[in-house]
Amino acid sequence: xKPLSYLPPRNSRPIGRIVRAEIGADQLSVNLSSDTDxxxxxxxxxxxxxxxxxxxxxxxHQVVQPLLDPQLTPETLQLKTVSDGFxxxxxxxxxxxxxxGSVRITAPDASADLGGWGAxxxxxxxxxxxxxxxxxxxxxxxxGGLDKRGRRWTQWTTDVHPHTPDTDEMYxxxxxxxxxxxxGARGLFLANTFRTYFDLTSPEIATIAADDGPLAIYCYxxxxxxxxxxxxxxxxxxxxxxxxxxxxxxxxxxxxxxQTRVRQVAAEYRRRGIPLDVIxxxxxxxxxxxxxxxxxxxxPDPAALTKELADQGIRVVAIVDPxxxxxxxxxxxxxxxxxxxxxxYANGEPFQSQVWPGLCVFPDFLRSSIREWWGSLxxxxxxxxxxxxxxxxxxxxxxxxxxxxHPEIGGHATDVGIVxxxxxxxxxxxxxxxxxxxxLQAAGTVEGLMADQxxxxxxxxxxxxxxxxxxxxxxxxxxxxxxxxxxxxxxxCINLGLSGIPFVGPDxxxxxxxxxxxxxxxWIQMGVFFPFARIHSDIGTPDQEPWAFxxxxxxxxxxxxxxxxxxxxxxxxxxxxxHRTGTPIMRPLFWxxxxxxxxxxxxxxxxxxxxxxxxxxxxxxxxxxxxxxxxTDWYDxxxxxxxxxxxxxxxxxxxxxxxxxxxxxxxxxxxQVDSTARLRSRWEHGEDGPDEIWIIRGQGxxxxxxxxxxxxxxxxxxxxxxxxxxxxxxxDTIITVTGQWPDVVTPxxxxxxxxxxPYTTRPTSISLDGQAADGTWIxxxxxxxxxxxxxxxxxxxxxxxx
Numbered sequence: 001x002k003p004l005s006y007l008p009p010r011n012s013r014p015i016g017r018i019v020r021a022e023i024g025a026d027q028l029s030v031n032l033s034s035d036t037d038x039x040x041x042x043x044x045x046x047x048x049x050x051x052x053x054x055x056x057x058x059x060x061h062q063v064v065q066p067l068l069d070p071q072l073t074p075e076t077l078q079l080k081t082v083s084d085g086f087x088x089x090x091x092x093x094x095x096x097x098x099x100x101g102s103v104r105i106t107a108p109d110a111s112a113d114l115g116g117w118g119a120x121x122x123x124x125x126x127x128x129x130x131x132x133x134x135x136x137x138x139x140x141x142x143x144g145g146l147d148k149r150g151r152r153w154t155q156w157t158t159d160v161h162p163h164t165p166d167t168d169e170m171y172x173x174x175x176x177x178x179x180x181x182x183x184g185a186r187g188l189f190l191a192n193t194f195r196t197y198f199d200l201t202s203p204e205i206a207t208i209a210a211d212d213g214p215l216a217i218y219c220y221x222x223x224x225x226x227x228x229x230x231x232x233x234x235x236x237x238x239x240x241x242x243x244x245x246x247x248x249x250x251x252x253x254x255x256x257x258x259q260t261r262v263r264q265v266a267a268e269y270r271r272r273g274i275p276l277d278v279i280x281x282x283x284x285x286x287x288x289x290x291x292x293x294x295x296x297x298x299x300p301d302p303a304a305l306t307k308e309l310a311d312q313g314i315r316v317v318a319i320v321d322p323x324x325x326x327x328x329x330x331x332x333x334x335x336x337x338x339x340x341x342x343x344x345y346a347n348g349e350p351f352q353s354q355v356w357p358g359l360c361v362f363p364d365f366l367r368s369s370i371r372e373w374w375g376s377l378x379x380x381x382x383x384x385x386x387x388x389x390x391x392x393x394x395x396x397x398x399x400x401x402x403x404x405x406h407p408e409i410g411g412h413a414t415d416v417g418i419v420x421x422x423x424x425x426x427x428x429x430x431x432x433x434x435x436x437x438x439x440l441q442a443a444g445t446v447e448g449l450m451a452d453q454x455x456x457x458x459x460x461x462x463x464x465x466x467x468x469x470x471x472x473x474x475x476x477x478x479x480x481x482x483x484x485x486x487x488x489x490x491x492x493c494i495n496l497g498l499s500g501i502p503f504v505g506p507d508x509x510x511x512x513x514x515x516x517x518x519x520x521x522x523w524i525q526m527g528v529f530f531p532f533a534r535i536h537s538d539i540g541t542p543d544q545e546p547w548a549f550x551x552x553x554x555x556x557x558x559x560x561x562x563x564x565x566x567x568x569x570x571x572x573x574x575x576x577x578x579h580r581t582g583t584p585i586m587r588p589l590f591w592x593x594x595x596x597x598x599x600x601x602x603x604x605x606x607x608x609x610x611x612x613x614x615x616x617x618x619x620x621x622x623x624x625x626x627x628x629x630x631x632t633d634w635y636d637x638x639x640x641x642x643x644x645x646x647x648x649x650x651x652x653x654x655x656x657x658x659x660x661x662x663x664x665x666x667x668x669x670x671x672q673v674d675s676t677a678r679l680r681s682r683w684e685h686g687e688d689g690p691d692e693i694w695i696i697r698g699q700g701x702x703x704x705x706x707x708x709x710x711x712x713x714x715x716x717x718x719x720x721x722x723x724x725x726x727x728x729x730x731x732d733t734i735i736t737v738t739g740q741w742p743d744v745v746t747p748x749x750x751x752x753x754x755x756x757x758p759y760t761t762r763p764t765s766i767s768l769d770g771q772a773a774d775g776t777w778i779x780x781x782x783x784x785x786x787x788x789x790x791x792x793x794x795x796x797x798x799x800x801x802x
Contacts, residue, residue: 007152007199007207008127009120015039015053015101021079021086028074030088032097037119039101043075043090047221048231049105050191051095053117055124056213059432060191063366063422067443068237068467093221109223110186116207117215125197125209126217128188133181135600136200137588138499140174140466141476143167146491146588146603148177152199157435157463159398161478162512165488171396171463171477173435174499176236177206178228182595187220187228189235189466193436213432225498225591226583232500233582237470239502240446241579243456244709245315245676246389246473247571248277249561250534253544254511255284258298259305265545266314274546274558275565275674279309280391280536281318289357290325292332292381306386313675315388317460320378322395322441323360326352332377336363341370345417346427353411354400362397365440366420366433374441375448382449389458390445392472395438396463438463442471454711460532466500473503473532481510486523487618491603493530497584503575504586505532514542517549518620518654524557525657526616528564529608531575531585556655562672568679569668569690569704574609576705585609592662593630596645602628611665611702615650615658623653633663635696640758640782664700666724668693676709683708686749686790689720694755697733701725703740717742722752722791735799739791749790756801757783765802773799 016034023030032039042050075090085098096104102115116127130136135147142153143165155173163170175190177198190196192210199207208217220231233239251269256262262279269276285302287293294302306316324342327333336342342350342361350361364370378390402411418430433440442461449457461472468474476492479485489506496504508527509515515523524546527533537544546557564571574585584591587607589599605615605628613634615627627650634643638656642663650658661667668690673679682688689706704722707714721740726733733756739748762777763784775786788797 003154003195004120004123004197004209004211007197007209008116008118008125009123009209012118012120012125015117015119018085018097018099018101021081021097023077023079027076030077030079032086039097041077041088041095041097043077043088043093043095045073045075045091046231046234047092047107047110047227048072048235049093049095049112049219049221051103051114051217051219053124053126053215055119055215056122057428057432058214058216059193059428059436060216064193064436064439064465064467065191065235068470070237071234105219105221107221109184110221112186112188112219112221114217122212123209124215125207126215128206128208130179130204130206131181132203134179135181136177136179136206138174138176138178138187138495139198140176140499140501141170141172141474141492141496143170143488143492146494147600148495149200152197152201155196155198155435157396157438157465159394159396162480163477165484172465172468172474172496172501174466174496174501176232176466176499178225178498180225180590180594181600182597185222185225185228185594187222187232189218189220189232191216191218191235193465194432195435211431225594226581229498229500229582229584233469236467236500238580238582239469239500239578240471241456241575241714242458242473242503244568244572244679245277246458247568247575248676249275249528249564250278250280250317251276251545252280252534252536253282254537254539255282257284259300259302262305263308266309266312268545268547270312270674272547272554272558273674275561276314277675277677278315278317278388278534280534281316283319283321283356285318288325290327290330290332291320292377302385306388310386313677316386317389317391317458318387319391319393320445321355321393322362322397322437323353323355323357324363325357326359326361333361336361336373339370339373341373343418343420343430346419347417351415351418353402354404355394355398359402363441364420365437365444366422366428371440371444371447374444375446375451377448378445379448379451389460390449392438392441392445392459392461395441395461397437436465439465439468442468446471454713456710456712464501469501469503474501475532475534475536476504476506478511478538479506481513481515481519483519483618483620485510486519486526486616487604489526489530490606490616493586494584494588494603494606497586498588500582502578502582502584502586503531505530505534507536508533509535509537509544511536511538512541515544517553520544520549521553521556521654522617525560526614528560529612529614533564559655560657565673566669566671567667568676569670569706570609570611572709573668573702573705589613589628589630593632596630598628599630611662611667613660613662615660617652617657623651624649625652625658626650627658627660629660633698634660635663635665635757636660642758661694661696662700663696663698664726665696665698666693666700666702666726668702668704668722679709686746689722689748690752691750692753692755693722693724694757695724695726695735696757697726697728699727717744720745720748731802733801735801736796737788737791737799738796739793741793747790747793751790752788753785754788754799755783755785757781759784763801767800769798775801
């Protein structure tokens, strides 16, 4: 299918004049019709409006969304005819549709205007009014800055390398934009799996288009950015809650070619005392790159390898691409052929293309039976060899063609006549499935891993569509060892989070090329504070383990990776919030400070949750950078000073990353360990969660979360929370700590430590529940430390410090 070259397309026609409106028998939808076209309207009870121009196959709603466990309840609607149109009301929303198709949506603190509906062949488009002060974020994995206005963006999953600031199509396709400014936020999701477009070059109008399929528009009426992400992940699925070990530090390269080399890397991490939870196996572990096989010379005993590493607290994650080698003696090819599993042309001939193993066929993941078959392959392989998790790569799908020297022969995603089958008599063109191919592979993989298991699976995916967060973490693909890519990783990952995908991160150090020691040091400092933290590098490049850059850089890496492990209770709290509400873990400054206009312009800093501000050093040779601190006072843990809002020059020598904790900040901390495996038994003994909570004086609140870190027992009520508040009152700092857990959970046994900063002089008094209490003032750290007795369920502990 030829992509659209112009928006609006040339030689297009407008939508037919709307002359009829009919409310459904259940009063949950309204159809608005012309002689040629139909719009349908649904309003959901969480300020979500869906308007759909019916056209072609609706793969998202028929196949994808039912897999995502959407949380949507439609409102009962009322329909009224007015002059030149119709008015639909439901819940808090009112929708006015004029005869030319213009749509006005209003709700308290929000509105949206859609119009200019048009068609050109199978393509459909619509325009949306943008306010001049409105900035546009999201759109998934895109290059460039944080605000996406001023460019046209295409959503088409593509294997691209290297990418530069002007690259458009990337590995992920997420047709969702978040519009925000001081005073409010709203969002739009185009639920269409074909190639789609967002033209933001006009100062007043966004043009949204699709090559084929329905123009299914979800309008999210906010009115806050948190509301928009809640609304979007109700439509596209809540993010997965990963196992705790997936939050640990991870090491990879293309490739650790032998099990001896894998052992050496693991041993060096342990010998040097650098925390590590995961080592990855790239494609060279396989026999001739055949999926679900081992090269017997390089990996003679993989089960023994994974057990040995597990005993050291290290999991193995192995790559699994979608291309299956054509080989009549290969069991997976035999099994797939017996299942008639392959994507094919309309005449039934399997689609073929070269990838790493040579000429391959590709599973048709649109079919549930093939997803189940694929999931069983993953499950049997993981269980047989003790594999910790799966890494899906090349799943755009990346294709080299039947003969890479002659691309005209075919073997590409754009070949005419490639079809998928959602039922024997219902062929669907590949260009309608291409964008969700990786998502459907992920669904099959994870469902297979979860079958008859109570253990949380881990899947990492390079490609995906809106909803990939329901099954997988995402990394940003094959970046380069450039300072520009270090800097670009910040807005790219923020925007993925603002698109509903919170578990994200880049290849630390860069995949292509070789980072200098300085670049690697700055990248590891930054990377450990991203939700997903993994070093990865290309074949033929120098070693990129932390010790490969000399002792000074190794010391920096060890220190900062250690910070990540101490922050695990905080990270677990943020991941649980993301799982429950869709809230991103890595956030733009305006997320917490929506009334601060300058916060919308900062794209080289980010918030880790609500409490920590991270300001990476992104320029070579820099030992100072200017940092913007929004709207409140901030504590600098390096200097132990309180800084006021605004711009500040901050000293940042090579071993120092500017980090700040907001006034009223509450940061739960755990023990320093070399692996999350050391924390595994703490749940059973009531010792899970933070050992220490660092509190910055001011006004704030946080509820810390913990569970066993491995199973789905939390869904059955096995979890603990610690609700903490801090409040200034005259000369006093008042802290309240409350333990919360269901009846079935064993009460905690540990004595929780509190560290309260800053105290440059000794407090005159401390009371705990009205009684005098002990505390230790540490002048060199300008803080007060005290220890609480074991918490009792729902019984607040009150501390007053004067």
